[in-house]
Amino acid sequence: MKTRATAYPVWNAFLPAPDSPLPLREQLLRFLRKGVAEGSLAAGVRLPASRLLADELGVSRMTVTGVYEQLIGEGFLEARQGAGTYIAARIDAPVPADLPSAHAALRGSQRGRLLTGLDSMSLALPDWPLTPGLPALDAFPHAVWGKLEGRFWRNQAAAHSAYGDPQGLLSLGEALADYLGASRAIACRADNIIITPGAQAAVSIAALAIADHGQQAWVESPGYDATHRSLALAGLDSVGVPVDAQGLDVEAGRRLAPEARLALVSPSHQYPSGVTMSLERRLALLKWADQADAMILEDDYDSEFRYACAPTPALKALDANHGRVIYIGTLSKLLIPGLRLGFLVAPDAWIDVLQRVRNGSGYRVPKALQATAAEFISQGHLGRHIRRAKALYSERRDALLAALASEAHGLLTVSNASTGLHLLGHLADSCDDQALTHAARHRQIGAGALSRLYVGHHSRVQQGLLLGFGNTPAGSMRGAVQTLCRLIDAQPGQR
Structure with missing residues (x-):
């Protein structure tokens, strides 16, 4: 390589790597882009003429011309008629003092900062022993599920390709209504059910539909952190209410947040303590909701698995005449988390707003997944x-x-x-x-x-x-x- 001229000292920093897998043209492109981004090539710097730089680097003038033209097209350089090629002045334009800096923008929203860190379900790999929150991944009936899903795709009806009902597939709603009536003593119809991509999405939909930004929500403390994050994303202020041997302490909730708009509870199997909410507390919680004009979100994530006695009825089963409980269920614990399939069971008065929020938020579930789950339940495979x-x-x-x-x-x-x-x-x-x-x-x-x-x-x-x-x-x-x-x-x- 020829001795470099000193008229353009910045090129002393460019050292082509002969053993690099990148051709010299790409190395030169990356050097210029990086120099502009980092400021070592400041706005207004005039670049060597293509012939001079080509001679200095020992490459064809066409190579250098091609680099200049590409960077002009990308906005890094600008060609001035009769005066040469320059670093584009707009790249290094100062930011007005009244505008936030790039670092300020990178801090994100206050809501986003509340979600710093991983939730408890993301801290371990699935095959590590003693990981909480995971069902038996090795016991999932893949063959049966695959056969049912294959049947859906082989039946190439035109309706399969459309978006579908925003509330969810009717056949899945009907199958879930039958299942919930038999297993959880919940009397509901298919049109009381909204299908969601998992229980956490169901919490988000319900929170957005029930409460306005800044309103308070009771949450169990200790409790499931992922659902707390869903409330934070909805802009709600989560107030931790203590849990004891009878479940959520309703009287403590009244003292801590008397104006709360909703309560998020897991009465059948509290996470993480494992306690079952007593009947006295259940009735007290329903009474509070009536008096406060509030709603209750019942997270019923794995209550089917009881080893000493039959599962207790859901809190929703006590709510037949009140319309204060929205039941949240999931197939993630019953089957496998990767399905991302949950649902809401809501009183008639709440279906319209829940459906609109669900539709506006994009929380849709693939039709093939819903149809397969409907067949899986209705044919007795779930039981x-x-x-x-x-x-x-x-x-x-x-x-x-x-x-x-x-x-x-x-x-x-x-x-x-x-x-x-x-x-x-x-x-x-x-x-x-x-x-x-x-x-x-x-x-x-x-x-x-x-x-x-x-x-x-x-x-x-x-x-x-x-x-x-x-x-x-x-x-x-x-x-x-x-x-x-x-x-x-x-x-x-x-x-």
């Missing part, structure tokens, strides 16, 4: 799958309880182990459950931290571990529990 899954979960739960009994004596105290797909193990106050779960993830164990799920100020935040057993083979329980116990023992202040 059979739940019975098989319940037997499998009972075996896995027993294996986890046995491992805890033999390995975790004095380290973890388990309560409310009769329902759902996870256990809650309470730790001593001297433990740091978030440090424990961080260390566990480094060992590919997906236990969750209880303290992360509190909302607002509490005089005492309990330490504990959420131990999922739904997707953990029975043979993997003891080893995972042993590892957790070693991590607990290693905490400061432990034995």
Whole structure:
């Protein structure tokens, strides 16, 4: 390469790499773009003539001309008639003082900043043992589901290609209405049901339809953090209401947020404590909603899996004459999360506004998924799958309880182990459950931290571990529990 001229010292920074897989033309393009973006090539700098630069770099003039022309077209350079080629002045134009800087824009909205971090369902990989919130992925009836979905696509009706009813497929609504009547004692019709892409979307739709920006909502504390995020996205102010052995403390809610517009509860199987809301509290909650002209969102995510007795009726079953409860269900826990299939069951008076919000938000569910789910339920496959899954979960739960009994004596105290797909193990106050779960993830164990799920100020935040057993083979329980116990023992202040 020839000696470079000194008239354009900036080119001393350009060092072509002969061994680069990129041709010299691409290297030169990237150098110029980066120089303009970073400011080393300031606005108004005159570039060498194409002939001079080509001679300096030892390439054809056509190569340099092509680079200049491309960057002129992209807006990085500008050609001045009879005066040469320059860095485009508008690239480096100063920002007026009264406009926000790029860094300010990158901070995002206040609503977006409320969602910093991952929700509890995103902290571990699906195949890690003890991950809460996961059903048995290995038990999903893929063959049956695939056969039903294939039948939908083979029936190439023109209606299959249209958007479909914004409320959801009628056949799925009818199948769900029959299922809910038999399993959850909910008396409803297909036109009371709106299909959504998962339970979290259902919470978002309901929150947007019920409450205005800035209004308050009761949430269980501790409670499921993903649903709290849905309320934040809707612009609501979540007020954490304590949960005790009877469920959400309604009187505490009245004191903390007497003007709340809605309450989000999981009465059949509270997440994460596992308690079932007492009848006294259920009636008190319905009474509050009537008196406050408020609504209740009932999150019923996995109550079908009870191991000591039959499932309790849904709160919605007590609401026949009040119209205060919107029931939120999901097939994610019954089948697999990847389906992203949930639904709302609402009083007649709320269907229109819920449907409009659902339609305006774009929360639609693929028609093939809805049609397959409708056939799966109506042909009895869902009932059979739940019975098989319940037997499998009972075996896995027993294996986890046995491992805890033999390995975790004095380290973890388990309560409310009769329902759902996870256990809650309470730790001593001297433990740091978030440090424990961080260390566990480094060992590919997906236990969750209880303290992360509190909302607002509490005089005492309990330490504990959420131990999922739904997707953990029975043979993997003891080893995972042993590892957790070693991590607990290693905490400061432990034995």
